[in-house]
Amino acid sequence: MAIGGVTLVDGIDLSVSGGEMIAIVGPNGAGKSTLLRLLSGDISAASGDIRLKQRDLRAYSSRQLALHRAMLSQHVSVTFPFTVEEIVHMGAGDQGRAAAEPLVEAALDEAGLSDFRHRKLPTLSGGEQQRAHFARVLVQLACGEAIHGPGLLLLDEPTSSLDLRHQIDLVETARRRAAKGTAVVAILHDLNLAVRFADRIVVLHRGRKVADDVPAKTVTDDLIRKVFEIEARVQRHSDGTPLLLPQLMTAIEARFPETSCAETERSEPWSSSGT
Amino acid sequence: MTAQASADLKRPTHRARHFTRPPASLVLICLLGVLAGAAIIALTFGAAGIPLARLPAALGFWTEHPVNPLTSRDQLVLWSIRIPRIAAAAMVGSLLAVSGAIMQGLFRNPLADPALVGVSSGGAFAAAVAIVFTDSQLGESLRFMQNELLPLSAFVGSLATTVILYAIANRAGRTSIAIFLLAGLAIAAIANAGIGLLVFMADDRQLRDITFWMLGSLSGATWAKTAVIAPVLAAALIACLWITRGLDLLVLGEAEAFHSGVDVERLKRISIVLVSAMTGVAVSICGVVGFVGIVVPHLLRLVIGPAHRLLLPASALLGAILLVGADTLARTIVAPAEMPIGILTAAVGAPFFLAMLLRQRGLVSL
Numbered sequence: 001m002a003i004g005g006v007t008l009v010d011g012i013d014l015s016v017s018g019g020e021m022i023a024i025v026g027p028n029g030a031g032k033s034t035l036l037r038l039l040s041g042d043i044s045a046a047s048g049d050i051r052l053k054q055r056d057l058r059a060y061s062s063r064q065l066a067l068h069r070a071m072l073s074q075h076v077s078v079t080f081p082f083t084v085e086e087i088v089h090m091g092a093g094d095q096g097r098a099a100a101e102p103l104v105e106a107a108l109d110e111a112g113l114s115d116f117r118h119r120k121l122p123t124l125s126g127g128e129q130q131r132a133h134f135a136r137v138l139v140q141l142a143c144g145e146a147i148h149g150p151g152l153l154l155l156d157e158p159t160s161s162l163d164l165r166h167q168i169d170l171v172e173t174a175r176r177r178a179a180k181g182t183a184v185v186a187i188l189h190d191l192n193l194a195v196r197f198a199d200r201i202v203v204l205h206r207g208r209k210v211a212d213d214v215p216a217k218t219v220t221d222d223l224i225r226k227v228f229e230i231e232a233r234v235q236r237h238s239d240g241t242p243l244l245l246p247q248l249m250t251a252i253e254a255r256f257p258e259t260s261c262a263e264t265e266r267s268e269p270w271s272s273s274g275t
Numbered sequence: 276m277t278a279q280a281s282a283d284l285k286r287p288t289h290r291a292r293h294f295t296r297p298p299a300s301l302v303l304i305c306l307l308g309v310l311a312g313a314a315i316i317a318l319t320f321g322a323a324g325i326p327l328a329r330l331p332a333a334l335g336f337w338t339e340h341p342v343n344p345l346t347s348r349d350q351l352v353l354w355s356i357r358i359p360r361i362a363a364a365a366m367v368g369s370l371l372a373v374s375g376a377i378m379q380g381l382f383r384n385p386l387a388d389p390a391l392v393g394v395s396s397g398g399a400f401a402a403a404v405a406i407v408f409t410d411s412q413l414g415e416s417l418r419f420m421q422n423e424l425l426p427l428s429a430f431v432g433s434l435a436t437t438v439i440l441y442a443i444a445n446r447a448g449r450t451s452i453a454i455f456l457l458a459g460l461a462i463a464a465i466a467n468a469g470i471g472l473l474v475f476m477a478d479d480r481q482l483r484d485i486t487f488w489m490l491g492s493l494s495g496a497t498w499a500k501t502a503v504i505a506p507v508l509a510a511a512l513i514a515c516l517w518i519t520r521g522l523d524l525l526v527l528g529e530a531e532a533f534h535s536g537v538d539v540e541r542l543k544r545i546s547i548v549l550v551s552a553m554t555g556v557a558v559s560i561c562g563v564v565g566f567v568g569i570v571v572p573h574l575l576r577l578v579i580g581p582a583h584r585l586l587l588p589a590s591a592l593l594g595a596i597l598l599v600g601a602d603t604l605a606r607t608i609v610a611p612a613e614m615p616i617g618i619l620t621a622a623v624g625a626p627f628f629l630a631m632l633l634r635q636r637g638l639v640s641l
Binding site: 037040041042061062063065066067070071073076077078079080081082083086087090091093094118133140 | 385524526
């Protein structure tokens with residue numbers, strides 16, 4: 001997948017089974033969101049193919065696709081003053097209001113927003129808005145799964161605006177969906193969260209997959225150093241689960257020696273030949 | 276604690292507010308009632324006053340004994356002039372308000388309006404071209420169909436303007452609202468320059484016709500013109516049923532709308548054609564009437580919320596009420612002369628628009 005001549009993701013071979021929860025991790029600009037947008041059908045790959053339930057993703061109409069996969073984007077801004085309940089109802093698609101009501105109730109409850117249902121979304125905090133959109137996506141997933149069975153849930157940094165409690169709540173909710181057969185793919189920046197909840201961790205670096213395994217085998221000192229440019233000493237629980245402590249992390253010094261302004265101008269680092 | 280901080284504490288916070296919308300059926304029934312009231316008032320006011328007591332007889336609901344000599348005059352005024360004019364005002368108001376609501380949903384911006392971003396100006400420019408050139412030797416062969424040509428030209432002008440705007444504002448599947456609004460202003464300026472050129476070229480009669488387009492007036496409303504608007508309005512309102520859910524989801528952004536199952540490109544195409552058709556027909560009947568498309572949906576969102584399932588039909592009704600009221604004022608406040616309706620809607624709408632802008636900046640509370 002390339003945009004403007006820059007390859008964003010390349011040569012990624014990834015499969016997700018129903019009931020499995022996968023965490024995608026990697027540094028900024030590694031291609032995580034691009035990969036998720038490819039999996040959602042939002043953008044098309046220049047080469048290769050993506051299949052959902054054995055069928056090419058491009059063969060689905062947007063309406064059909066919405067019944068098989070639900071996606072929560074990283075940032076969703078709402079201009080008009082919809083209430084939380086109205087936003088969550090949007091996930092129900094063409095289902096009648098009465099038919100969708102139990103699903104909306106359950107999703108509001110799971111997102112901890114039952115008391116916020118009549119509040120206008122733009123007046124809520126960033127975290128509360130993120131939870132409202134998560135509830136909407138849960139309703140969409142439930143509607144699709146009622147017709148076609150377990151589907152695919154894609155989450156792009158779903159915990160980025162949430163406090164600790166709601167981070168755990170959200171990932172546990174996703175985990176419960178996975179236990180019922182849903183395939184879950186989530187981009188997470190918190191490696192400890194990924195280790196605790198994911199069945200597999202996929203590590204992206206510069207648009208390529210550099211690791212794809214169970215958390216205990218993926219999160220190692222060596223990988224953290226190569227991918228995140230951090231010197232870290234990964235701790236291990238008694239069961240072998242990795243644990244990262246900020247106190248045991250040090251940023252590796254900049255790879256390029258500092259240069260003076262004059263030197264920078266001479267070397268023209270932003271010219272196409274120089275980079 | 277500073278004075279500013281204590282003022283902030285006293286200000287009611289949005290976070291504590293809980294909102295419950297009034298039932299949709301109640302809103303629509305109330306608006307229908309107000310529209311009926313506005314229409315009755317509009318029937319009685321005018322250069323030839325028809326008191327409420329004479330109205331049923333003039334409308335033919337019953338025959339008076341003995342026959343009032345004024346009844347036949349009242350009937351002539353009502354059925355030949357006033358009723359087609361009120362019907363045209365109501366339908367044009369509906370067209371403008373609904374097209375404003377759709378455009379705001381399409382661009383996720385409460386300030387988008389066909390008149391503001393040059394769609395109306397594009398229609399008026401095309402109409403002015405038709406006025407000047409179909410009246411000259413150049414358009415001699417087309418003169419016989421001038422009645423049909425004007426609405427058609429206005430429609431094509433509005434459609435072309437919308438398509439150009441959309442093409443400019445859209446890059447890689449994303450629509451830039453800022454570019455859209457700025458490009459709209461530029462296109463409106465180009466259209467107005469074109470109209471200026473046509474004014475320069477026009478003879479006295481053509482000049483009067485062009486001025487009519489620019490200031491807006493319903494004085495030319497006839498049954499024939501009403502018959503052109505009615506099917507367009509009916510078709511547009513029926514077509515709106517298919518796009519309400521898509522417009523709601525588009526509020527979340529194009530990507531989220533797609534994730535939720537909306538064929539975003541198809542929705543945009545339908546919306547653009549609807550907005551162009553409705554604006555074009557409205558412009559062809561009464562010229563450029565601004566701000567109805569901004570004011571009506573905004574007021575309604577405050578009361579009934581932004582869901583398009585109710586917003587679009589309610590906009591149709593409130594737009595009708597507003598324009599029937601404005602037209603009644605336009606033909607009575609300087610009687611026996613008439614004030615162009617565009618002046619009235621701009622005089623009320625422009626301050627409202629400014630207040631919206633200031634409110635968005637948090638400077639005043641509306």
